[in-house]
Amino acid sequence: MWTTGQVVERIDWNDKLFTLKIKSTLSPFIAGQFIKLSQLIDGRRVARAYSLVNSPDSQYLEVLAIAVDGGQLSPRLHLLEAGDEIEVTTTAAGFMTLDELPKEEQTQSDLWFLATGTAVGPFISIMDTQEPWQRFKKVILVYGVREKQDLAYFEKLQGLVSTYSDQFRLILSVTREDVSGALSERIPDALESGNLEKMAGTILSPEHSQVMLCGNPGMISESVEVLKAKGLTKNLRRVPGQITMEKYW
Numbered sequence: 001m002w003t004t005g006q007v008v009e010r011i012d013w014n015d016k017l018f019t020l021k022i023k024s025t026l027s028p029f030i031a032g033q034f035i036k037l038s039q040l041i042d043g044r045r046v047a048r049a050y051s052l053v054n055s056p057d058s059q060y061l062e063v064l065a066i067a068v069d070g071g072q073l074s075p076r077l078h079l080l081e082a083g084d085e086i087e088v089t090t091t092a093a094g095f096m097t098l099d100e101l102p103k104e105e106q107t108q109s110d111l112w113f114l115a116t117g118t119a120v121g122p123f124i125s126i127m128d129t130q131e132p133w134q135r136f137k138k139v140i141l142v143y144g145v146r147e148k149q150d151l152a153y154f155e156k157l158q159g160l161v162s163t164y165s166d167q168f169r170l171i172l173s174v175t176r177e178d179v180s181g182a183l184s185e186r187i188p189d190a191l192e193s194g195n196l197e198k199m200a201g202t203i204l205s206p207e208h209s210q211v212m213l214c215g216n217p218g219m220i221s222e223s224v225e226v227l228k229a230k231g232l233t234k235n236l237r238r239v240p241g242q243i244t245m246e247k248y249w
Contacts, residue, residue: 003087003090007082007083013149014150016078017065017150019065022062022088023060026088026090030056031052032125033051033093034051034094034122035088036089038087039073039087048072050063051119051214061088064120064152065077065118095246097126100235102240102241108137108208109209110202111140111210112142112200112204113140114144114212114213117150119246120143120153123141124156124157133164140169140200144219145174157170171196187219188219209232213245216247
């Protein structure tokens with residue numbers, strides 16, 4: 001289950017938010033899944049799940065993390081540098097993947113990603129594959145953070161805007177700082193006010209939308225209620241719907 005990986009690069013987005021690129025052996029995975037990282041602390045293995053940011057064909061594993069004050073593992077991960085070792089699971093898991101969406105969805109539907117903080121990671125992994133661009137008419141990423149410095153992979157996302165200019169919409173929600181072009185509303189509030197649909201240039205509907213949510217439980221639960229009021233339903237394997245979600249804690 002566990003193997004030893006080696007950090008080959010780290011990126012610091014701010015004083016607590018960081019990316020680790022890790023060389024390790026991993027079984028084939030699906031974009032959107034997660035792995036676990038661990039260390040032995042006082043003789044006990046402490047493990048935490050981290051979504052993979054990299055695409056399945058990438059040379060290295062890549063995780064986006066934040067050093068949590070008082071956390072058992074994340075502050076230790078924050079100290080890792082290139083050349084350091086970290087224990088990594090040999091298989092990935094999770095259901096935040098396009099495989100979980102109803103198979104009949106075709107190119108006339110819109111795919112919405114709603115993410116807060118580090119939960120943008122699995123959506124970046126998905127967008128690094130060809131499937132969302134081939135399968136959906138529009139792809140909309142709504143990325144919520146507190147301050148501009150909390151935005152990770154912003155240049156990469158701008159690159160996607162350039163590459164898929166007719167198909168991709170990037171909507172930022174920055175709640176504690178005024179940022180030009182970004183919403184100042186929380187994601188659930190922007191959903192309810194209609195500002196997300198206005199900025200995306202498309203409407204949310206059961207007939208033409210699939211929505212994937214990943215992030216803090218408050219954002220997810222409040223957003224789901226707004227989506228339900230618009231007629232969307234949870235996506236279950238036995239009863240396909242339009243809402244697929246994964247809470248980050």
